[in-house]
Amino acid sequence: MPDDLGHSLPKRTLRDPRELRAMAHPVRIRIMDELFIAGSLTASQLSDRIGESPANCSWHLRQLAKYGYVEEAGGGTGRQRPWRPVIESRSWGERSEGELxxxxxxxxxxxxxxxxxEHEEYRRREDSEPQDWYDAAYWSQSFAWLTAAELTELKEAIVDLVLRYAERFTDPATRPTDARAVRLVSWGFPARPWSEDRK
Incomplete structure (x- = not known):
């Protein structure tokens, strides 16, 4: 299952269903997106960005903080307190059952x-992007015959490539002036059940 940033960052395996449910909310996902893009924001600033009330943003921030997804960035009071994302690798990849x-x-x-x-929204506006960004954006689909070890190696290589830029989350000074927030999604999984691959 997902490992959202990689393995050279602090790692946390989520084993408490409450930790997962704390993030499994559309408003909280949008809040986290905005915090990763901006670095830190107040509830009032988040309100302007996602169209929710400052009070609602503040409540969701407190819930995210309770389970370690965000933390206070320092300075400000009340809804003018800035919050930032906790930068760590989170996974819940172990097989489980029941509530978890x-x-x-x-x-x-x-x-x-x-x-x-988000991908569909980009496709609706892709023709309005500057040519260099239009050319740089990509979507790739392929098949490969791999062992489980080779798929693990490929996964780790992709994560390592992304992690070259991890410091840009926490230090905006490391971002080139023409850098933009870019969504990166990758997956690799068996195309068919094990029994069908043997045919």
């Missing part, structure tokens, strides 16, 4: 739907 499995499935479903919606 249900919470993990709900979280994964929400994240998949969110990323697909």
């Amino acid at each position: 499995a249900a919470a993990g499935a709900a979280m994964a479903d929400l994240m998949y739907r969110h990323e697909f919606a």
Whole structure:
């Protein structure tokens, strides 16, 4: 299951269903997007960006903080306090059952739907992008015959490539002047059940 930033960052494996349910909310996913893009924001600034009331943003921020997804960035009071994302690798990839499995499935479903919606939104506006960004954006689909070890190696290589730029989340000074927030989604999974591959 998802490992959202990689393995050279602090790692946290989510084993409490409450931790997963705390993030499995559309408003909270949007709040996290905005915090990753901006670095830090207040509830009032988030309100302007996502179209929710400052009070609602403040409540969701407190819930995210309770489970370690965000933290206060320092300075300000009340709804003018800035918040920032906690930068760590989170996973819930161990097989589970019961409440944890249900919470993990709900979280994964929400994240998949969110990323697909963001991709569809980009496709609607892609013709308005500057030519260099239009050319740089990509979508790739392929098949490969791999062992489980090779798929793990490929996954880790992709994560390592992305992690070259991880410091840009926390230090805006490291971002080139022409850098933009870019969504990166990748997956690799068996194309068919094990029994069908043997045919």
